[in-house]
Structure formats: structure tokens, C-alpha cells
Amino acid sequence: MTTTDKKKFFIALFSVLISLLISCNGRGHFYTLKIIPSGDGWGYEIRINNRSYIHQPFIPAVEGNLPFSDKKTARKTGRIVIEKLKDNQPPGLTKEEIDKILKEN
Numbered sequence: 001m002t003t004t005d006k007k008k009f010f011i012a013l014f015s016v017l018i019s020l021l022i023s024c025n026g027r028g029h030f031y032t033l034k035i036i037p038s039g040d041g042w043g044y045e046i047r048i049n050n051r052s053y054i055h056q057p058f059i060p061a062v063e064g065n066l067p068f069s070d071k072k073t074a075r076k077t078g079r080i081v082i083e084k085l086k087d088n089q090p091p092g093l094t095k096e097e098i099d100k101i102l103k104e105n
Contacts, residue, residue: 031085033078041067044078046085054081054091059102061095073105 032047036057043057056078058065068074080101081091 029085031082033075033082035071035074035078038067039065041069042071042074043067044074044081046078046082046091048085056081059098060093061098070105073101076105077101 029048030050032050034045034047036043036045036055038057043055045052045056046054058067060077068077077093077098080097081093084091
């Protein structure tokens with residue numbers, strides 16, 4: 001292996017390690033968010049270590065089974081839930097939190 005090849009190898013290895021560190025929290029949990037179609041709108045699914053943890057086809061904390069009207073709002077809501085999980089908080093959202101998310105979009 002030449003010096004240039006070794007440098008390329010170590011740069012690639014370092015990049016992979018940094019990516020893993022960024023995507024994993026201290027407990028080694030790997031969170032993924034998937035936006036899913038739901039009726040006439042969108043929902044989200046949160047997976048932890050590639051296992052379904054939360055399947056949310058409708059807007060939480062809102063009466064009725066209403067999907068999100070756009071992917072952006074579903075994604076933003078799912079990201080907030082993931083942040084709560086990473087902070088060891090319950091993943092539930094209040095009506096006030098949902099109202100704030102919906103008003104911002």
C-alpha cells in the first residue's frame with residue numbers, strides 16, 4: 001500500500017467513524033425518521049436501531065385521525081420527538097407543542 005493509499009484509507013475510516021458518532025447518542029441508539037403516506041397526507045415513523053419504535057400516521061394530540069398536510073411538518077414533528085427521546089424525555093407532544101409546529105409551517 002502506498003503512502004497516498006494509506007492516507008485515503010485513513011481519511012475514509014475517519015469519516016465513517018465521525019458519521020457513526022454523530023448519528024449515535026451516548027447509549028448507542030441509532031435513530032431514523034421516515035416520512036410515511038397516510039390517507040390524504042403524511043405521518044412519520046421513528047426507528048431505533050432499525051426497529052420500529054413509533055408509528056405515527058396522524059397528528060398527535062389532535063382530536064380525530066388527521067394526517068399532516070405536508071411532509072415538512074411531519075418531518076419537523078418527528079425530529080422534535082427524536083430530540084425528546086435523546087434527552088431521555090417522554091416522546092409525547094402536547095397540543096400546545098403541535099399548535100406551535102403547525103403555525104410555524
